[in-house]
Amino acid sequence: MSIKETQNRVRKFIRQIFGDKFEEFDGGERFIGYEGSTVVQLVVRPWDEEETIVECLCYVVYGAKITEELMNFLLKENAKMHFGGFSLAFDNTIIFSHSVAGRNLDENELKITVETVSKISDYYDDVIISQFGGMNAQQAFENKGLTF
Numbered sequence: 306m307s308i309k310e311t312q313n314r315v316r317k318f319i320r321q322i323f324g325d326k327f328e329e330f331d332g333g334e335r336f337i338g339y340e341g342s343t344v345v346q347l348v349v350r351p352w353d354e355e356e357t358i359v360e361c362l363c364y365v366v367y368g369a370k371i372t373e374e375l376m377n378f379l380l381k382e383n384a385k386m387h388f389g390g391f392s393l394a395f396d397n398t399i400i401f402s403h404s405v406a407g408r409n410l411d412e413n414e415l416k417i418t419v420e421t422v423s424k425i426s427d428y429y430d431d432v433i434i435s436q437f438g439g440m441n442a443q444q445a446f447e448n449k450g451l452t453f
Contacts, residue, residue, distance in 0.1 A: 357407030363426035369439030
């Protein structure tokens with residue numbers, strides 16, 4: 306399946322499921338929405354000549370103190386997850402993400418992916434901030450002028 310075909314499929318599903326809650330960027334390569342205190346991003350990427358990947362990620366906490374204790378906490382929480390996991394972006398922003406194959410992507414799979422990733426992120430931003438500092442994605446976006 307081509308990138309364009311996957312982008313069109315994601316665009317269609319996003320509109321059906323979430324209406325105007327998501328904005329499209331880069332010609333359909335990225336879709337960004339806001340759920341609770343988190344920023345949700347869908348990115349369509351090539352996998353190989355015949356497959357694409359749709360990555361769903363949320364920016365959980367910006368500016369947390371990255372310590373061994375925090376890394377230990379995130380790894381232990383990853384072990385509890387049914388799918389997806391925590392990681393660090395290049396600027397040490399804590400993210401939570403899960404990827405699905407684009408070729409057989411259906412509306413329900415995308416809906417469950419977005420809802421689950423965003424709910425996990427929205428829950429954990431409070432937990433992480435209370436223990437390790439930082440700010441949630443909405444605060445970073447509003448207070449620091451950050452763009453995701």
